[in-house]
Amino acid sequence: LLYTIKFEAMIGFVTSTELIELTSCIPKIKGRSDLVSSLIDAFQLPEKMDIIDPIRISGLQLTEFHSKDYIEALESYNDETDKELLQKHGLDYDCPPFVRMFETVCAIGGSSIDAAEALALKLYQVVVNWFGGWHHGQPQKAEGFCYLNDCVLAIKYLRNTFDKVMYVDLDLHHGNGVEEAFYHSPHVLTYSVHKFETGFYPGSGEIHSIGDGKGRGYSINIPLRDGASDSTLKRVSAVRREISGRIDVH
Numbered sequence: 001l002l003y004t005i006k007f008e009a010m011i012g013f014v015t016s017t018e019l020i021e022l023t024s025c026i027p028k029i030k031g032r033s034d035l036v037s038s039l040i041d042a043f044q045l046p047e048k049m050d051i052i053d054p055i056r057i058s059g060l061q062l063t064e065f066h067s068k069d070y071i072e073a074l075e076s077y078n079d080e081t082d083k084e085l086l087q088k089h090g091l092d093y094d095c096p097p098f099v100r101m102f103e104t105v106c107a108i109g110g111s112s113i114d115a116a117e118a119l120a121l122k123l124y125q126v127v128v129n130w131f132g133g134w135h136h137g138q139p140q141k142a143e144g145f146c147y148l149n150d151c152v153l154a155i156k157y158l159r160n161t162f163d164k165v166m167y168v169d170l171d172l173h174h175g176n177g178v179e180e181a182f183y184h185s186p187h188v189l190t191y192s193v194h195k196f197e198t199g200f201y202p203g204s205g206e207i208h209s210i211g212d213g214k215g216r217g218y219s220i221n222i223p224l225r226d227g228a229s230d231s232t233l234k235r236v237s238a239v240r241r242e243i244s245g246r247i248d249v250h
Helices: 017-023 032-042 068-076 083-088 101-120 150-158 176-181 230-246
Strands: 011-014 049-052 165-169 188-195 219-224
Touching (some): 011 101, 017 032, 017 101, 049 101, 068 101, 101 150, 165 230, 176 188, 188 230
Parallel strands (some): 165 188
């Protein structure tokens, strides 16, 4: 998220013991947040940032993007929940249901909205949430280890303050959930750099996917094949700077 305003404040870092604990329980990536937190502490990064203690958001706030029936499925889950209902909402295979699932989703959503709020209030120029970024989540289902799409929720929150937002995604996988959410919008420009090969998840993000309707030209994809090098990424970075320099975004 890019800013044209200069700030003098420190970097904000959204984190809490509860957020780390909950995100470390996600089945397919169990313990990853603990490892990330340990690495952050090893480099003494928290000493260089202001700590923002996140809140949990409610199920109602999650429906700013996600469907009511999906949120209800998350909240009501127990060992006796119908398997067909779970499968309908993507709660199987790569996103199996788990204890405290709804709490985890509310905590992640709250952490990214808190980050967005700190930016909107101009408290910081940069806010980091290393436990967010779940960009595959769909309105009515979980997908790709993502039980929600906190990126979309944060962008929607920023849109209450800023007319335009640029979303930059540098994950190995295409940020399909975020692109699809704003594919027809001229207010959010999505820019994704990702691996694009036959059979590689999620299979979207080709260079010709540029948005539609009023959003045509506001989706930018940089699909890379195996073998991309440092020089490749330097050229990609130059493209990003060129784009952000030509449009008025935050």
